[in-house]
Amino acid sequence: MSVRKTQHLGMRAIGGALILVLVVPIVVLIGVSLNSGVEQVFPPRGLSLRWYENLANRSGFVEAARLTLMLAVGSALVSVLVSLCASVALTRFRFVGHDVVLTLLLSPLIVPQVVVGMGFLVTLAGLGIFNSFISLALLHCVITLPFTVRVVLSAMSGVPNSLEQAAQSLGATPLRAFFQITIPQIAPGLAAGGIFAFVTSFENFTASQFLVWDRTTLPVAIYTSVQTENDPTATALSSLIVLAVVLFIAIFNRFVAKHMFSGG
Amino acid sequence: MHNKKLLVAALLLPGAAIIAVFIAMMASMVRYSFSPGGVSVIGEGFTFDNYWKFLSSWFYWSYLFGSLRISLYCTFISAVIGYSIAYAMYRSGPRTQLIFGAILIIQLFTAYVIRTYAIMLLIGKNGIINKTLLGLNIIQQPMRLLFTETGVAIGLVMVSIPFMVFPILASLKNISPNVEMASASLGATPMRIFWTVTFSLSLPGVAAGVVIVYLFELTSYIVPGLLGGGYADMIANFIYNKAMRSFDYTFASAAAVITLVLSGIVVLSLNKLFDRLTRHERA
Numbered sequence: 409m410s411v412r413k414t415q416h417l418g419m420r421a422i423g424g425a426l427i428l429v430l431v432v433p434i435v436v437l438i439g440v441s442l443n444s445g446v447e448q449v450f451p452p453r454g455l456s457l458r459w460y461e462n463l464a465n466r467s468g469f470v471e472a473a474r475l476t477l478m479l480a481v482g483s484a485l486v487s488v489l490v491s492l493c494a495s496v497a498l499t500r501f502r503f504v505g506h507d508v509v510l511t512l513l514l515s516p517l518i519v520p521q522v523v524v525g526m527g528f529l530v531t532l533a534g535l536g537i538f539n540s541f542i543s544l545a546l547l548h549c550v551i552t553l554p555f556t557v558r559v560v561l562s563a564m565s566g567v568p569n570s571l572e573q574a575a576q577s578l579g580a581t582p583l584r585a586f587f588q589i590t591i592p593q594i595a596p597g598l599a600a601g602g603i604f605a606f607v608t609s610f611e612n613f614t615a616s617q618f619l620v621w622d623r624t625t626l627p628v629a630i631y632t633s634v635q636t637e638n639d640p641t642a643t644a645l646s647s648l649i650v651l652a653v654v655l656f657i658a659i660f661n662r663f664v665a666k667h668m669f670s671g672g
Numbered sequence: 673m674h675n676k677k678l679l680v681a682a683l684l685l686p687g688a689a690i691i692a693v694f695i696a697m698m699a700s701m702v703r704y705s706f707s708p709g710g711v712s713v714i715g716e717g718f719t720f721d722n723y724w725k726f727l728s729s730w731f732y733w734s735y736l737f738g739s740l741r742i743s744l745y746c747t748f749i750s751a752v753i754g755y756s757i758a759y760a761m762y763r764s765g766p767r768t769q770l771i772f773g774a775i776l777i778i779q780l781f782t783a784y785v786i787r788t789y790a791i792m793l794l795i796g797k798n799g800i801i802n803k804t805l806l807g808l809n810i811i812q813q814p815m816r817l818l819f820t821e822t823g824v825a826i827g828l829v830m831v832s833i834p835f836m837v838f839p840i841l842a843s844l845k846n847i848s849p850n851v852e853m854a855s856a857s858l859g860a861t862p863m864r865i866f867w868t869v870t871f872s873l874s875l876p877g878v879a880a881g882v883v884i885v886y887l888f889e890l891t892s893y894i895v896p897g898l899l900g901g902g903y904a905d906m907i908a909n910f911i912y913n914k915a916m917r918s919f920d921y922t923f924a925s926a927a928a929v930i931t932l933v934l935s936g937i938v939v940l941s942l943n944k945l946f947d948r949l950t951r952h953e954r955a
């Protein structure tokens with residue numbers, strides 16, 4: 409171990425410096441949000457939390473946050489449940505077209521977001537559906553599904569069917585065996601899938617921006633605010649989101665890192 | 673037997689419903705791209721005009737070529753930086769790996785809009801890059817980075833680095849340490865070991881990272897939108913502006929279909945290229 413510590417020091421220093429470069433923008437963002445004036449400068453001139461307080465006056469942001477959270481939680485739940493059903497079929501049964509089904513379930517991943525958004529826009533507009541909630545709910549289920557399928561399927565593949573069969577031979581019904589034996593074992597996979605779906609939905613911008621007819625999502629509201637106004641309130645909102653992510657990763661880092669690329 | 677088929681069908685039904693929605697949306701967009709301009713009912717009329725208009729004009733091609741060019745060199749820079757970070761992580765202890773990993777996952781979990789906004793504050797006229805360089809007397813006047821292609825390139829690279837690091841790190845970790853020790857014991861210099869053994873064996877990870885990042889950068893909207901400010905639009909900005917500012921849905925649909933085909937070609941050619949590069953490893 410001590411040999412390893414002195415080896416490759418130069419390379420490790422370069423890597424560390426590059427990682428730090430990635431952190432700088434985030435630090436600047438939080439610094440700017442603490443400015444006491446309207447100027448967006450770093451280091452901040454005079455510290456204050458007035459832009460955070462100002463968030464309460466921005467009903468647009470509050471409204472957008474509510475819709476974004478609703479979409480993220482809803483699409484994560486739907487995608488995890490749908491992936492669970494599909495994964496049971498894919499791992500427990502042999503059937504014709506197995507690989508085709510898997511490819512189709514993952515297919516939204518390979519289509520660029522701007523093309524997905526365009527497809528939803530022209531189709532829904534053609535049908536006369538200009539309801540942002542319904543449109544975004546459909547869109548977010550589509551874009552989160554591949555992520556949950558990958559994670560849940562890989563969790564299911566790790567649980568041998570023999571355990572369920574053993575439970576059944578001891579008299580459990582197939583349904584009871586599934587819920588008491590398999591579900592507890594894949595629970596971490598389900599949670600990880602839900603987290604990735606939540607994040608994917610929460611941060612989606614490029615496809616969602618085509619569908620914000622009567623309501624808007626948080627990323628779209630932030631983008632519009634950055635483009636059209638010169639007011640650090642958007643930095644305060646962005647800093648809050650960053651802090652929430654940092655807090656979450658500080659607690660669940662090991663768990664997230666472990667599941668990050670399972671099945672990927 | 674009959675029961676089993678029914679059960680499989682029932683289990684696949686919810687997923688099939690969601691994918692059916694997706695495919696229907698894509699199919700109707702493709703159909704709509706063949707409609708004459710001004711038609712609002714999908715399925716009415718048939719013409720190649722939208723494609724002809726796009727493909728016969730150098731002005732429209734320039735969006736495709738511009739996007740291909742900028743994402744080509746940005747992917748290369750991202751690969752070099754991403755590889756350096758992954759290699760440093762691979763050569764560090766578990767604690768450092770966990771901390772570096774946490775920083776990268778925080779990046780991935782923070783919305784692109786927010787990360788791009790943060791980069792905007794960094795490279796602006798009064799951003800800290802200009803302030804530092806002015807303060808150190810390296811430059812006399814603030815550099816124009818924001819609203820130029822350079823600014824967009826900086827943003828694209830910074831935003832896509834996490835996508836590059838994780839696949840490369842995964843393939844580095846797959847290399848057995850014995851291989852390196854064997855080549856060292858046969859007298860290879862550290863430099864030679866790195867290029868002929870370590871780097872070659874990590875190529876599949878590089879390939880995966882390059883494909884993901886190239887596709888992501890080629891069709892990115894937020895970075896050129898915020899950091900280019902209309903002066904460095906890429907193909908995704910073009911499609912959005914045609915649809916949402918000019919309301920030319922049929923033409924925008926054709927541009928989207930062309931973009932989809934282009935990204936398909938890019939992925940297939942990259943896969944073929946890396947297949948050739950790594951063939952001798954697997955043989």
